[in-house]
Amino acid sequence: MASKPVPPPPRPRLYLATPVTEDPAMLVASLPELLAKADIAAVLLRLKMTDQRTLISRIKALVPVVQPSGAALLIEGHAELVARSGADGAHIAGIEALPDAMDSLKPDWISGVGQLPTRHDSMAAGEAGVDYVLFGEPDAQGERPSMEAIAERLHWWAELFEPPCVGYAASLEEAREFAASGADFVLVGDFIWADPRGATAALMDAELAIRQGYVAMLNKAKAEQE
Template sequence: MATKPVPPRPAPRLYLATPPVDEPAQLAAELADLLAAADVAAVLVRLSETDQRTMISRVKALAPAIQNAGAALLIDGHPELVARAGADGAHLSGLATMEDALPSLKPDRIVGVGGLATRHDSMAAGEAGADYVLFGEPDANGQRPSVEAIAERLQWWDELFEPPCVGFAVSREEAEAFATAGADFVLVGDFVWADPRGAKAALIDVGEALVQAHARTIGKARAEG
């Protein structure tokens, strides 16, 4: 009996991190335009530190632009604000922080985790119930692994584990490399907002790069298979 071929994995999707949010009105308008132009699965809202009430109101000001576009709204840190702000989840740094926050967020909210220095921590996060793991973000000193090391970690995770993996990209080229390595999502942020062509052009460009990298990967797999 012939074995059923495994369907090709879908193309990776974009995960967009905002600049630190101080003044949400202009960003909300810009996000509505961006999310209409590119395939963005989720938006990571990075909040400037201030009092909780102000941070909640800033998230609420951004929520319609994000959620009405069909994207999930995650808050960077601050799991205690998620329900009150109407967010879809939180992105947390480190296994211990994630484990502390899980009871208040699960099962209704998304819990993503980064800051995973070792393979063991990554596996523990997956087993504990993380909805995705992020590889490649800078540490507290701004240091991050090489592109090759991040790609290797994504490939390892993709081949062995069920929860999605996210690659943190600081350029279009990195986004392409991580898509090729097996990332389910690619987190983009500062380089998109800083692009001289404007964030919309940059986001469309990197989204196309993901699709092209995925198509090449599928084509290569078919040729080899």
């Protein structure tokens, strides 16, 4: 009896990182249009350091902007503020910071982790129960792996492990390549906000690039089965 064909994975979705924010007014004004125009699964709020009360106030300003669209609002770091701010979760940098963060986040809030330079670190994060792993973001010195190395890591993870993987894309080319490599989500940020045409146009281009990469992945899989 012929085996049933394996259904294709869902198309990767956008994960939008904000600029490092001190005053949330710009995001309050710009995010509604972006969330309406593109299929954004989550927004990563990056906050300039200050006291906890001010941080919580800034997060709370974005909660009613992001969540009604169906997107999740995650905070970069500050896992201890999630419950008090109304955010949906936190993104943690590095395997060393994960145990304390997971104590704050589980089981009610989303936990993601990046800064995973080795496969061993990636697997340790998965075993810790994170909700996603991120590959390709800059390290403390601003250095990143090559696009090919990030794509290889995404493909390896997607083939072997259940938690979703996210590819950090610094360009449309990377967004397309990471979608083709099996990423569940593609994180875009600085190049979206820096686009002289405006963030909406840049985000629409990123969504198209993801769609193109996904189609390329499906076509490659179909060709390999024939």
